[in-house]
Amino acid sequence: MERDSASLRVGVYVGEGASHSWTWFVDLMEKYAYSRLRLIQEDDFPRLAPEQDILLMSGGDTFAVARALEPPGARALEDFLQRGGLYIGSCAGAYLPLNSSKAPLDAFNFVKCRINNLTRDLPPVHQMPLKFSTRYGCDYIYHPVREDVRVRMEEDFPIWGGREVSVPLYGGPPLNLSEDIVPRAFYTGFTERTRFLTEKEIAETVYLGKVAACEKSFGKGRMVLLGPHFEHPWFPEGNDIIHQWIEWHVHPERPAVNTEMGRKPGKKKKQRVRKGVLAPQIQKDFKREISNMRIRAHAMTRQSVHWQIGAKVYEPEKIVHFVDAIWKRLEGTRSPSSGTPSKGLQEVLVEQAAECNALLKSLTSKVDSREDSEELAGEMFASLRALVVAFLGVYFNGEEIRGQ
Amino acid sequence: MDIENAYMGRILVADLNEGTCEEEELTEEMVKEHIGGAVINLALYKQHVDRNPIVFGTGLLTGTFAPSSCAGVMTGKSPVTGRVCHVPLSWQTAVELKYSGYDFVVVLGESDKPVRLWLHDELAELADAGEVWGRDVWQTTDKLRYEHGDDYVQLIGIGPAGEKGCRIAQISEGAWGSRDVFGMGLAMGARKLKAIAMRGLGSLEVADGFFDECLEAQQELRKGASFEKQGLVALLEALGVDAADLEPIKQKVHRHVASFNCAYAANTFLMIDEPPGLLKESKKDEPGLLLTDPAGVISLLFLKEGLPVVLREINRQGLDPVACGALLKKEGVAEAGEAVKRVQALAGEEVDLEDAGVENVYGIAPWPLSEALEARLIQAVSVFSHAVPLSPLGGGWADVSVGENPVERAQWWLDRMAVSSILGICPIAALLSPEFTLQKMAELGAKAVDWDELTEEALLKQARKLVQETHALDEANGTVPSSWASADLDGALEKLRQGWEG
Incomplete structure (x- = not known):
């Protein structure tokens, strides 16, 4: 190790x-x-x-x-x-x-x-x-x-x-x-x-x-x-x-961490995260999709709605949570140049965000009209999870985007 | 100075001819030079004057913890009077604008097809407005809120009146009209700009101790006599409207609603299609309407029980209720059904109030209760919306340590409106709360951004400069109506102007 x-x-x-x-x-x-x-x-x-x-x-x-x-x-x-x-x-x-x-x-x-x-x-x-x-x-x-x-x-x-x-x-x-x-x-x-x-x-x-x-x-x-x-x-x-x-x-060989009462917690380390991975226009297009999702998701938290997906109950707050996982990292992704991952890869990310946004919009519509939205919610959460995974892959490692 | 405690640091320039949105930085230097709000609006207006701009701006304190910090301001040249005017924005509009990431928005030129602006999370999009062009204000508001999936989306929009070139078209903040008495709805329509939709999930930094100081100020304001009451009807009573005339409205009051962070709930919701005592959500799409504009209500009081349904139609068509009231009255249309039909027709007409014989419509008419010289002076200057009452609210002049001199009274009002428009304080609250002194406003502004040089004197200097420079633009256009000329007015106006120079 x-x-x-x-x-x-x-x-x-x-x-x-x-x-x-x-x-x-x-x-x-x-x-x-x-x-x-x-x-x-x-x-x-x-x-x-x-x-x-x-x-x-x-x-x-x-x-x-x-x-x-x-x-x-x-x-x-x-x-x-x-x-x-x-x-x-x-x-x-x-x-x-x-x-x-x-x-x-x-x-x-x-x-x-x-x-x-x-x-x-x-x-x-x-x-x-x-x-x-x-x-x-x-x-x-x-x-x-x-x-x-x-x-x-x-x-x-x-x-x-x-x-x-x-x-x-x-x-x-x-x-x-x-x-x-x-x-x-x-x-x-x-x-x-x-x-x-x-x-x-x-x-x-x-x-x-x-x-x-x-x-x-x-x-x-x-x-x-x-x-x-x-x-x-x-x-x-x-x-x-x-x-x-x-x-x-x-490091089991190191002296045990001092556990005296009042000792300050371990120091936060300086972040060493790869940044600037998206080309400016693509970053903007991606941000637009994420922002629109964020607004829609926040609005949905004001509605009394939940979905049973598998054994778990999902509420709109979880959409906000996933979207925010991207949102709070967006500022660090704008590259002054064309960016690290290939342009094609970046465009896939924008397309994936647009698809997810469209699903969320359909979900909002179904919820508003009080239609059964459980299946669509499952699809949307799967899409959203895949989007967050893809984004974080690019954010941390410039990795290839995985399929859904 | 900590500008990030007050502003997002962005100016948006939307060029409708080119279909582009460009960002400029709102610098600390600009804030130091102009403070904020209408003064920056005016600077941006002058900068782009050859493109006949419309500027939407937020005050230094807009959207902060400061009491009544709901306001913003729209600056542009009225297509009706030819004057440059500052229209107050209240409710949630300006707060949403700032939180969407833009402190100021400059709209340049004209589009050749209907467009709308969508501002969100520091992003600006000029989008096709074909789907909402032709729709009334309520339909447009609903459609765009649905489109963006959030009922908290705020809009500055126009109805059919603005689209069709009606000269009494008003911009609307959401569904409930505005204090635009300058025909700025027509200005937006002429540019084919149907709406600006905004949603802001942003936030401002807060200076140490600012929240506590604001809380203290808010608590102090609430001790004022005016705050024992609430709602628009109480404001009208304070203005001297006969209680009997207000009875039809009182019977329909459902609730009172405050604008963002306002201590006084100045807006009143009337139930029209449901009992006013209803305590559950109505199944009807929109069972009533929100009264936001005391001037409009006064102008329509002659309609008695018919007022709410007529005002609802005025709001939907995107018309100025003050002008509609004056016109309907002149035409002798007092029956509700007939009035609604007439309002619908008005939205499709050019409507020239002077040709229609409506007296002083861009002068004193909106406030038929008072033809005092100070009121005429204020309207002769015509820099700020005279849909805002032209005198102190609550206890009247006696409360505000201003004597009987009309010039001093007019100057007091102009100072209050100017400072409100610079800082982003609700103009109604500024007239309602003598306790909320200019010194207190300056102190809060200084505290918010850690800027000791923002004193009452500095604020007043900018306020008077704002009035003087805006007024000077009007004079350059030669648009002061000759009908206002009278010996007492001319002399007093001259004294007022001299005060600005002093």
Whole structure:
């Protein structure tokens, strides 16, 4: 494995089943200047071990991810770990490697650890019923709280040991202690921003004292599982914990990170992102499409609408989120000259944006006229995801645009 | 100076002949020289005067936390009077313009086919307007909002009246008219510019302590007696309109609405096709209308119960309600149905109010309540829209420490309008709040951009220069109507002018 963290080869899974939260990992990697970033899809898994040092698996639809990766994907993941890879999974990325008897999840039985939010009898739901539970055989995986929770890093852990931080929870697991894992953080409480979807007492029983973050070694590699989204960009402490975890994994020989209370989080590194990759006119054309999408998407957030795509519920906010992942990086893409990627490649990007914009416009129209828009929403989100992946590929590496 | 706390730093020059949009930088030097708003508008107007430009601009404080910072200004030569005028923009229009990334927009030349401008996220597009040309203001507003997928898209547009060369065509801010009494709707129509649509998701930087100072100022304003009331009807009562005349409107009041960041809700929504007490969303497309223009309402009061439906049609056709009111009254059309038909017909006529025998229509007529010398003086200068009341609102002159001298009163009004148009303060709020002194406005401006040299004196100097230079352009055009000449007016006007030079 490379020893210089800035030169680590980091893969972020963006394939089937990944929700918008993979962009948070991208943000985090950019923030800490992990410049060798690659967006990984299911068909990249066979080359995982030789090509990546770190794999980041975000939230989404765990079943859909497992279905897309298939058993060969699981074997590729195992090989990756055995050869020294670091897997960091949050939310769905934490559920994925837990033991399961149900296909297709049973191909990913890496960690013998039980979740504490499984029930046969759902308690009454007070708000956000669509976010409250997911069917799991005869049982339900349920989520008594959302938004901010407090977690305390394990006392002896060299990263932020003994310190308590707030991190956001969007359906991630509370894990029971098991000999199979090394617990690194526990759920300790809630905050004013915690949303209780059911009785507070039930939430306390489900989460408090349970494992929020843990790890397990595999050969030379390591698997890190995070219930909450430590990578969320609004939670710099959580971000720093992930960054330091990576550093610690890469440099175990270095003295442990000082975890004294009050110590400032690790320093943000200077960004080293490739910029100026789009020719001026193409950048403008691309910006126009993205701006029109942005306006339309923001407007849609004022409507009460959602779509069930696979096992996940999508709202217009997720469109905004994806579009903003492009928007906030646009200014850095305007090249004074013709740009790095071929002009043809750049034009494809504009065409892809225009197609996505047209789908969004049709979706708006269907929503306005109260027609069934679920299928079109699925198509639009797939197109949008592909567009963001294509753009970020160009933004970070000047890579070829992948097909949808 | 931190210009980024007030401006986006961009001027758009849209050349309708060439079909191009070019950007120029709004520099710190320009702001230091002109401060903002109408003064920069005028500088841009002069710069491009050979192309008969229309300039849309935002004030230094437009879209900030400053109280009533909703305003912008449109500057151009009235095709009706031949005078250069500054039309206030309120509601959300100017805020949206600034947040779309453009502080000023200069429209040059004429297009040979209908076009529209779409401003968003620092991008400007001149697009074909064939789909909305011929449509009324409401249809155009709906269509463009649908096209861009957002009901928050704001528009400056025209209706059929502006397209067909009607001289009393008004620009409309969204669906609800404007304070344009200069026929600038015709100016846009003659250029085949159907609309400027804007959506801004941008933001401004905020200076340390600015928010708290604005909050304090806002709270101070709310202590004023005027703020115990709300709505347009209360403004009309303060102007002395007979309560009995307002009764038909009062019965239809549904709610009051403020413009961006205004402490006083100066706009009133009337229900026409639904009960005014309705507390749920109406199933009708548009069950009422928003009253935004006190002058227009006064001019139409003679229609009594018929006022709302007639004003709705005036708004849809893109006509000036003040002029329509004067004309309908002159023609003796007082029945609602008949008046609606007449309004529809007016949109297709050239309409010359002087030929129609409407007295002083570009002078005193919009404010039939007062023919005081100060009101005539203000309109003789005719730099700002006289659809804005010509006197202090609320407590009247007694509240504003100005004596009975008409020249001083006229100067007070002109100063307030000029400063509002420079900073982007709602002109109604400026007349309503004696507590919101010019000194306070200057302090907020200085605080916003960290510019100590922006004092009350500096602001007043620019304000008077604005009036003087705009007025001088009018004189150069020789457009002061001879009908205004009278001994008292001429003498007072001369004194007023001398004050600007002093």
